[in-house]
Amino acid sequence: MKPDNRLGLALIITAPSGAGKSTLIKRLLAEFPTAGFSVSCTTRSPRPGERDGVDYEFVSVEEFKARIGRDHFAEWAEVHGNYYGTPKQGVLDSLASGRDVIFDIDVQGAKLLKGNLNLGRTVFILPPSRAELARRLAGRGSDSPETIARRMANARSEIAQAGWFDHLVVNDALDAAYDELRAVYLAERARPELHPGLLESILGGWTG
Structure with missing residues (x-):
């Protein structure tokens, strides 16, 4: 099988704000630079x-709503008083x-993305405890007490x-959490449906 026959994996990662999702994703993309990051609109x-x-x-809100009208998004939602959405065609092309x-993306977006496109594997990043999540949110120094609440x-x-997610990763120790996320990514890349024609290609050269 030619390498370009492989289909890409959509890895959908979700977490509550402050659980460390962005840090883990940046590490994954740094190690695997051929993977792309879905840039959401907000x-x-x-x-x-x-x-x-x-x-x-x-x-702007006006531009976002105009894109909704053009069926631009694979999913979109209002979260914490703001709109977020995933452009559809760029994802499918990649x-x-x-x-x-x-x-x-958030829980609502993950569910819509899976339902609308019928693809992808999901990972939920969990904080180790309520107290630790509150500490991390306060430590960012960018949110008001009302926003943190x-x-x-x-x-x-x-x-x-x-x-309902496919995988759960607890982000207590960052290195250990990253090792788990990395293992999930590598395992999901090996799913048979991402390698159409692979078995036929190998069996086609089988003799005897």
Whole structure:
């Protein structure tokens, strides 16, 4: 089989805010640079260090709603008072070309993405405890007490839905959590449906 016959893996990673999802995804992309990151559109303001078109595509509410009308998104949702969405065609093109795509989206978006596109494997990153999640959110220094309280309340409802995900990774010690996420990624890349024609190609050269 030619390498370019392989289909890309859609790895959908979700976590409550503050669980360390972004840090783990950056490590995964650094080790596997051929994988792509699905750049979501959002109407929220950039956080310090975030780059437009790299971390997110930052757009106005009016532009986001216009794209909804054009069926631009594979999924979209309103989260914490802001809109987030995953562009559809770019994802499909990347997967068809054999490039893996890593998604950083919320629970609602993960469910819609799986349902609308009928593809992908899901990973939920869990905090080790409520207290540790609260400590991490406060330690970021970028959110008001009211925002932290809202994120903590949302985290409880998000974690309650984690049971339908394909994989659960507890981010207590960062290195150990990354090893688990890395193992998930490598194992999912080997799924037979991502290698159409592989068995036929090998068996076609079988003689005797």
